Each structure stands twice: as structure tokens, then as C-alpha cells.
Amino acid sequence: xxxxxxxxxxxxxxxxxxxxxxxxxxxxxxxxxxxxxxxxxxxxxxxxxxxxxxxxxxxxxxxxxxxxxxxxxxxxxxxxxxxxxxxxxxxxxxxxxxxxxxxxxxxxxxxxxxxxxxxxxxxxxxxxxxxxxxxxxxxxxxxxxxxxxxxxxxxxxxxxxxxxxxxxxxxxxxxxxxxxxxxxxxxxxxxxxxxxxxxxxxxxxxxxxxxxxxxxxxxxxxxxxxxxxxxxxxxxxxxxxxxxxxxxxxxxxxxxxxxxxxxxxxxxxxxxx
Numbered sequence: 423x424x425x426x427x428x429x430x431x432x433x434x435x436x437x438x439x440x441x442x443x444x445x446x447x448x449x450x451x452x453x454x455x456x457x458x459x460x461x462x463x464x465x466x467x468x469x470x471x472x473x474x475x476x477x478x479x480x481x482x483x484x485x486x487x488x489x490x491x492x493x494x495x496x497x498x499x500x501x502x503x504x505x506x507x508x509x510x511x512x513x514x515x516x517x518x519x520x521x522x523x524x525x526x527x528x529x530x531x532x533x534x535x536x537x538x539x540x541x542x543x544x545x546x547x548x549x550x551x552x553x554x555x556x557x558x559x560x561x562x563x564x565x566x567x568x569x570x571x572x573x574x575x576x577x578x579x580x581x582x583x584x585x586x587x588x589x590x591x592x593x594x595x596x597x598x599x600x601x602x603x604x605x606x607x608x609x610x611x612x613x614x615x616x617x618x619x620x621x622x623x624x625x626x627x628x629x630x631x632x633x634x635x636x637x638x639x640x641x642x643x644x645x646x647x648x649x650x651x652x653x654x655x656x657x658x659x660x661x662x663x664x665x666x667x668x669x670x671x672x673x674x675x676x677x678x679x680x681x682x683x684x685x686x687x688x689x690x691x692x693x694x695x
Contacts, residue, residue, distance in 0.1 A: 449513050456506030460499070461652055496558060500551035507641075507659040508547050508633065511666045515605040515629060516540060519622075522615050534622040539615075542626025546634050550641065558649070571649035579646050580689025583682045589639040590679025598635035599675060602666045608632070637662050640678075 519539045526533035561567040566574055573579040589595055601608045608629065609615060616625050640658055647654035661678070665671040 449509055449516060453506055453509040456502050456509070459502050460506055460655070493555060493559060497551060497555045500554050500558075501548050503655065504547040504551050504641075505544060507655065507662065508637070509544075510659070511602070511663045512540070512543050512629075512633070514667070515543075515608070518605050518609070519615060526617065531617065533615075533617045534619040538619045538622035539626035539629075542623040542628075543630040543633070545623075545627050546630025550634055550638060554641070554644075557645070561645070567645070568648070570651060571645065572647060572651070573645055575693070576689045577693040580686040580693065582642060582646055583686030583689060585686075586639040586642055587679040587682030587684075587686060590675045590682065594635060595639070595675060596672055598632045599665060599671060601629075601632040602636050603671055636665070643682075 516536055516539065520536045523533040523536060558567070558571065561571075561573070566578065568574055573582065601611075612625070612628060616622050640662055643658060644655065647658075649655075665674055668674065
């Protein structure tokens with residue numbers, strides 16, 4: 423009996439020691455599936471005559487009111503896109519959560535699964551996806567956007583570039599970026615991980631909101647380069663990740679902001695002159 427119990431404990435310890443591999447694998451699979459789904463959707467759009475298929479509803483009709491189904495499909499597209507773009511940058515925090523959970527479980531304490539924290543984090547970006555879907559609907563209704571879901575007007579596009587560039591220099595941007603760059607400091611500053619599922623969900627949501635405060639303006643650039651442009655989406659996702667994991671992230675943020683301001687001014691001047 424003792425031998426059987428020891429074997430079960432050894433198997434559990436071996437599983438817990440692989441928490442980093444499991445979390446990394448789950449993060450990679452989730453992000454990959456999201457990207458595959460987004461790319462499939464875009465490919466279906468480009469190959470659909472008249473763009474009348476179900477995937478094409480995310481950008482049609484261009485000049486008539488949306489139905490609830492069309493808005494829901496757009497929301498799903500944005501949620502999936504945010505999962506693909508933002509999950510990689512949350513990996514350091516997820517790994518830290520998994521490590522804390524492993525030690526808690528090893529000490530015989532009950533600790534909520536990492537998925538609860540991840541769900542809270544993604545809940546914040548689901549809220550952003552809802553706002554982005556509303557913005558897309560408004561832009562389509564007012565005919566201010568192209569079939570590739572990019573702003574038609576250089577004047578408006580330039581104004582967006584300038585606004586995002588200015589935000590990159592604000593104290594709010596850098597306060598939120600600091601929270602994202604130092605996962606351990608974030609945990610200590612906010613009272614540590616919560617062992618129960620609801621507490622883990624709320625804590626993940628709190629971290630997601632700081633991430634949202636850091637990155638929402640960069641996400642707004644999707645409407646400048648085109649929401650239907652996979653390369654543009656990938657570049658923004660890589661930039662967001664680098665801002666968070668590179669020590670020079672704050673300097674990078676300001677550098678991008680300066681470049682966006684200059685680019686926005688050029689866009690505006692090309693329109694008015």
C-alpha cells in the first residue's frame with residue numbers, strides 16, 4: 423500500500439515539475455490555433471466571389487445596418503485575433519503563476535489552475551474586442567473604411583497615428599508597461615496570487631487591464647494598416663511582445679511614438695496640401 427502511494431506521489435511530482443513545459447505548450451497551441459483561424463478566415467474572404475460567404479460577413483454589408491449575427495461574427499473574429507496577438511506576451515506571467523501553483527500543490531495547498539488566471543487575462547481583451555467591433559461597425563456604416571478594413575482617409579489615418587504616437591509618451595502608457603514588464607513586482611504590488619478560482623480570475627483580469635492600458639493604442643493601428651492584413655497584424659503582435667520582454671521596452675515605446683507622430687503629420691500634410 424505504501425509503495426502504491428509513493429508511486430502516485432512520484433508521478434504527481436513529475437507532472438508538477440513539467441508545469442513550465444505544459445504551460446508553454448498550451449500557450450503555443452492556443453496562439454497557433456487562433457492564428458490559423460484568423461488566416462483561414464482571411465483566405466476564405468479573398469477567395470469568395472462577391473464575398474457572400476459566412477466568413478465574409480465580418481466586413482459586409484458595407485453600406486447597410488448590421489444584423490446581430492454579423493456583429494457577433496465580427497466580435498468572434500476580434501476575440502480570436504486578440505488571443506493570437508496577446509497570449510504570447512502573457513506567457514511570462516502564466517509561467518510564474520504555474521510555478522507558484524506547483525509549490526502550493528506540493529505543500530498540500532489547494533491552488534486554482536492556471537487556466538483561471540489566463541481566462542481573466544483574456545476577458546480584458548474580450549472587452550477590447552467588443553469595443554473594436556463597435557468601432558468597425560461605425561466605420562463601415564459611415565463608409566470610412568476600405569474592404570481590407572483600413573481607413574480610407576489619410577487625414578483620419580494621420581490623426582490616428584498622431585494620437586497613438588502621443589499616447590506612447592504618456593505616464594499612463596509607461597505605468598502600465600512597467601506592470602507588464604515585471605511580473606513578480608506586479609504580483610507583490612497587488613497582494614499576490616489568489617488560491618481560489620474566482621480570485622485567480624479577477625487577478626488575471628487585473629493583469630489584463632494593465633496590459634490593455636499598455637497596448638490598446640497600438641491595437642488601434644490595425645485600422646490604419648488594415649484589419650484584414652495578416653502581415654500588419656503579425657508586426658503589431660511582435661512589437662507588443664518586444665515592448666514587454668525587452669529591457670529597453672520603454673525607450674522602444676517612445677521611439678515608436680515619435681515615428682508615428684512624424685508619419686501622422688506627413689499623412690495629414692499630404693491631404694491638406
